[in-house]
Amino acid sequence: MAEKPADSRKNLKNRTKLVHAGRKPSEQSGFVNTPIYRGSTVLFPTLDDLLNRRMPFTYGTQGSPTTEALQTAWTELSGAKGTVIVPTGLAAIAIALLAVVKAGDHILVSDSVYRPNRNFCDTILKRMGVETTYYEPLIGAGIEALIRPNTSVIFLETPGSQTFEVQDIPAIVAVARAKGICTILDNTWATPLFFQAHAHGVDISLEAGTKYLSGHSDLLLGLVTANEVWYPALHATYDAFAMCPGPEDVFLALRGMRTLELRLNEAQRQGLAMAQWLGGRKEVLKVLHPALPSCPGHEIWKRDFLGSSGLFSILLAPCSQQALAAFLDGLELFGMGFSWGGFESLVIPFDCKTYRTATPWAPQGPALRFSIGLEDIEDLKADLAAGFERMHATP
Structure with a gap:
């Protein structure tokens, strides 16, 4: 060659x-x-x-x-x-x-x-x-x-x-x-x-x-x-x-x-599918994903970007810390860790109000950031659905 x-x-x-x-x-x-x-x-x-x-x-x-x-x-x-x-x-x-x-x-x-x-x-x-x-x-x-x-x-x-x-x-x-x-x-x-x-x-x-x-x-x-x-x-x-x-x-x-493009395209497909599914859950008040019309700056994303990756956030309805812990601690396929972009799915809770200074951060409930990996999307949905059930069962 x-x-x-x-x-x-x-x-x-x-x-x-x-x-x-x-x-x-x-x-x-x-x-x-x-x-x-x-x-x-x-x-x-x-x-x-x-x-x-x-x-x-x-x-x-x-x-x-x-x-x-x-x-x-x-x-x-x-x-x-x-x-x-x-x-x-x-x-x-x-x-x-x-x-x-x-x-x-x-x-x-x-x-x-x-x-x-x-x-x-x-x-x-x-x-x-x-x-x-x-x-x-x-x-x-x-x-x-x-x-x-x-x-x-x-x-x-x-x-x-x-x-x-x-x-x-x-x-x-x-x-x-x-x-x-x-x-x-x-x-x-x-x-x-x-x-x-x-x-x-x-x-x-x-x-x-x-x-x-x-x-x-x-x-x-x-x-x-x-x-x-x-x-x-x-x-x-x-x-x-x-x-x-x-x-x-x-x-x-x-x-x-x-293999970057192949993995990014799959991350885009998986991420969008999960974001849309979470957007239909009653426990989720808002999904922060640039490819969704509800996300701030979506029209700019559509104009300037060629795709979206597998990282996005959600805002949950108000719940207790114990209920949030029950949701996260029992997840089997989502690890909790401060990174993303790998083959495995991750989730972390976050709260920006202590360090955002130009814009207020005051969501009604907890915020979670997801990195969607390469697992089967139906298995990931089932893992989260079980987590939501634990959340409801915890006062």
Whole structure:
């Protein structure tokens, strides 16, 4: 099989790109997958080569053929100038922000972002002299009123973590571009397959490869892509921190990438089916799923997104803590854990009212976030139905 450059794949579908991007069997004795390169030291053949750094990789923190394979593939898939890979999703958030901000800056961050993101802004960035203002996720072009002369970043996450508001990315990007402000997007929920961040004008896009790229709940990883304007600063910041991922994790991410579209499409099908079923239950007051017309920002999702993943939330009718515990503790197929995107189904309760600051959070009853896995949907429904019965039986 002849290997072709990335440019020759421009007109191919993503499903095909995922299979072929980042692979060079001719350089690895014909083996299909890029092997795991472990190591720190790189040897130079001559003094001149060493002094001029005349090797593809100069030290283990600069990457290896394994990391290069994933960087190359993810850059192609994202339509970016380049990619850096870091050990976790939170590390991706940190490196993206640190590539842009400086002491004295002001940044705007969506009120619905991943909670550890807020903690990073409220602790590390605050100590650096960077002020954070949290904004209403559905603000759209109205964000212009919050911009100050020293605003350097608008940080978006769409849909919002836990509460699933869909932001008007093109409207916010237009304001940011006019003001010379960098936009950063956490695109973990959709991945580049369901939302093309750079095509919509976002400067830096990131995600936790821990989730759907992995697909098997067995690694931690973060990926950050940037356009031509911001990639030099991103890469320089990455080099300064030497925040490199483990080679086994990168290898597992490459393996997960080959089946990413197949698994995402199944997650979409399973997630929608479960969301619709839960929406018909009397115990459920509201389903927060961007692909449902009842979800805030649904029309924007329909305009900008190419699909939906298997993560969504529900708001339950009021019930006691004991009843909620009876529902959750007895589930046989849904685990309780703070992640998602794997092959197994998960559920967690959450309450945003202690940390949302720009938008009030006051649901009538408990809120649950579901990650729908690859189990048979009828088995999952039966597990939840039994849980609802336990809930009713518990005062």
